[in-house]
Amino acid sequence: MKENNNSFTGRGISKKSINKMLIIMLALVIVAPVILIISLANIQFVKNADYQQRAITQQLRETVVTPNRGTIYDTNMKPLASSASVWTIVLNPKAVKDEEQRNLVSDGMAEILDIDRDTVYEKAGKNRYYEVLKKKVDHDTYEAVTQFITENKLSCLYSIDDSKRYYPYGAFASSILGFTGTDNNGLSGLESYYESQLAGTPGWILQAKDATGREMEFGYETSYEAKKGANLVLTIDEVIQHYLEKHIDLAATENNVTNRVTGIVMDVDTCAILGMATTGEFDPNSPFEVVDPGLVRKLSELEEDEEKYKKTKLQYLQTSWQNKAVSDTYEPGSVFKSFTAAMALEEKVVKQDDMFTCTGSYKPIASMKSGISCHRHAGHGTISFRTGLQQSCNPCFMKVGERIGADLFYKYFGAFGFREHTGIDLPGEANSVYHSLETLQNPISLATDSFGQTFRVTPIQIITAMSCIANGGKLCTPHVVDKMVDDDGNIISSSDTTVRRQVISQATSEEMRELLKSVVDVGGAKNAYIPGYRVAGKTGTSEKRDIYDENGNQITDLRIASFCGFAPADDPKVAVLIVLDEPHASNISGGTIASPVAKAVLEDVLPYLGVEPIFTEKELKDLDISTPNVTGESVDEAQTRVKGRGLKVKIMGNGTKVLSQVPMSGEAISKEGTVVLFTDIISGQELVTVPNLIGMTVSEVNSVLINAGLNVKFTGSDLSSGGATCYRQSIPVGDQVSPGTIITADFRYSTSDDA
DSSP, X not given: OOOOTTSOBTTBOOHHHHHHHHHHHHHHHHHHXXXXXXXXXXXXXXXXXXXXXXXXHHHEEEEEEOOOOOOEEOTTOOEEEEEEEEEEEEEOGGGOOSHHHHHHHHHHHHHHHTOOHHHHHHHHTSSOSOEEEEEEEOHHHHHHHHHHHHHHTOSSEXXXXXXXXXOTTTTTTHHHHXXXXXXXXXXXXXXXXXXXXXXXXXXXXXXXXXXXXXXXXXXXXXXXXOBOOOEEEESOOHHHHHHXXXXXXXXXXXXXXXXXXXXXXXXXXXXXXXXXXXXSOOOTTSTTSOOOHHHHHHXXXXXXXXXXXXXXXXXXXXXXXXXXXXHOOBOOXXXXXXXXXXXXXXXXXXXXXXXXEESSEXXXXXXXXXXXXOSSTTOOEEEEHHHHHHTTOHHHHHHHHHHHOHHHHHHHHHHTTTTSOOOOSSTXXXXXXXXXXXXXXXXXXXXXXXXXXXXXXXXXXXXXXXXXXHTXXXXXXXXXXXXXXXXXXXXXXXXXXXXXXXXXXXXXXXXXXXXXXXXXXXXXXXXXXXXXXXXXXXXXXXXXXXXXXXXXXXXXOOEEEEEEEEESTTSOOEEEEEEEESOOSSXXXXXXXXXXXXXXXXXXXXXXXXXXXXXXXXXXHTOOEEOOOOTTSBHHHHHHHHHHTTOEEEEESSOSBOOEEESOTTOEEOTTOEEEEEOSTTGGGOOEEOOOOTTOBHHHHHHHHHHHTOEEEEEESOGGGSOOEEEEESSOTTOXXXXXXXXXXXXXXXXXXXX
């Protein structure tokens, strides 16, 4: 049999196979090194930068440094919002050496940071380099963590610099300021609107670390310093803001207002906002916390219904965060008659002494089944245009609206800024809801618009337009930020007064000032009267439409009471707007419940701004007298001095010297008031009970307090015409006080002349 050379035999491998193997081995010996050299060259020269970057990325750890936000100051540089240093505590699980250290870290951090121990233990076992244990840690806690790290020589724990926002006045001006989130970004108010300016520029620290997170031996580190944001200086005056908040809070309580009270104080010349507030403000230090006691109770009742609980809480929080002065619309009611009057006077379609007849209603279209009512159902009779404004006569203004006509009315409605945003530097400004020119061609629409119903505008639009009437006819852009500055006080930018357009002439402005002053002096806004300060303004009481309860039933008895005006009328400095949304009181007209609030605000604000009162001869006669200091004098000397001031004297005790007196030295007391002089210790201990004055007239209050041996200070409207009643007293009924104590009795007229 012939031998096969290609087969495998027991004697060995064929020559051909050996040759193949030699070729392969030769290739491996020659080619492999060549490939290796080429590969190394590729790594060393071609892809050097790429691999170097990968190595750096793996070895370097970047830490972001949060910048401090800019401080927000009031106009007098009082800080309203500022940032403070806090820290984030971080765990590197990869650097936890063993189970013993894992337990040590878990126990220590749970105690120091007041967090769950099991959570720390779980994080410490993860195959990761970075686990946040707690954010926004204060200085004392940070020091405790640092000490724990040092004592236990730990490399698995470290801290990162951070920043936290603080609002030193709590809920004060919170709807303006807004608040920040956990990431330090502004979420509402100025914090949101000026986010890019306030936020600053983050910094970073770049460090070389090994796989366990420890610093490399060569100690590479570089950093970029965080830059603080710009500081805002507001037009808001902390003092005026406090005055405003105090008075609207009281109004909300006294009138049982269920949908919040809003107030604005504005510089009429620049439209700078001096104060802006809404009741039910939130605390920006804890913006997600429910603070209203009534809602806290309501939520406690809903705890078993988780979905309803969350929905109710969210609705409350969203409402409390909302700046009602900017974000809400409402029907202004008779306050709008100010603007209808200004249009008519500017276009010379009416004069102050033009006569109009009011029978209690008016039909803009003769075929109407029934006319549109006046608030005075019996009618005003034949009255002048001036009286029509003072008494807020609807038929009078419907007829004036006809004289103006749809085209001009629409033109001025826009010119006063009611068809556009005011441009205020706050987020969430709402759009007004108004009739088109085509709709205004309908006489009924024009009629209702002329006295401020069936359209909706924002509070900020109303007070901006009222400032236009007061300042000579210039419509300006309202603003709350005066300027931005750095920490050295250098001005980065400033907000100059922006005049959008001239709406009415200087002559019409002056005529409207005098007319609106007469509304306060003798008309429906007389509860806003302040002796010496010449207040001008207009009240309104409007219906709320399209409101339904939880069952889908329409609610028809809800109202909005308001007042908008300015002072002094002959040289306007400030405008004020007060809006009570859904009051529930015995009288809910704007003249009765909104005017006194505006008066109280102006009584505080005008003297604070240095506006000097100018009294008429009659007002001077009614001024209170400052009680002289007669303590320590003989009874005869004291009597002579007190009587010399035009005051009465009552002696209590049998001593010969005055040991104490009520009222005390310097207290204001009305003319013919009584100063009680105590001449021994026993008489000084006698007390009298404060009577109930609510609902009484001026003469009744005077009589009751005289009989009780107490003094009275009358405040409120011009009380000489009669008809006003007491609605508030300074000392509660039933309190025990010394004889001669002054009880301040606040009076107002009950009026409905503002439909």
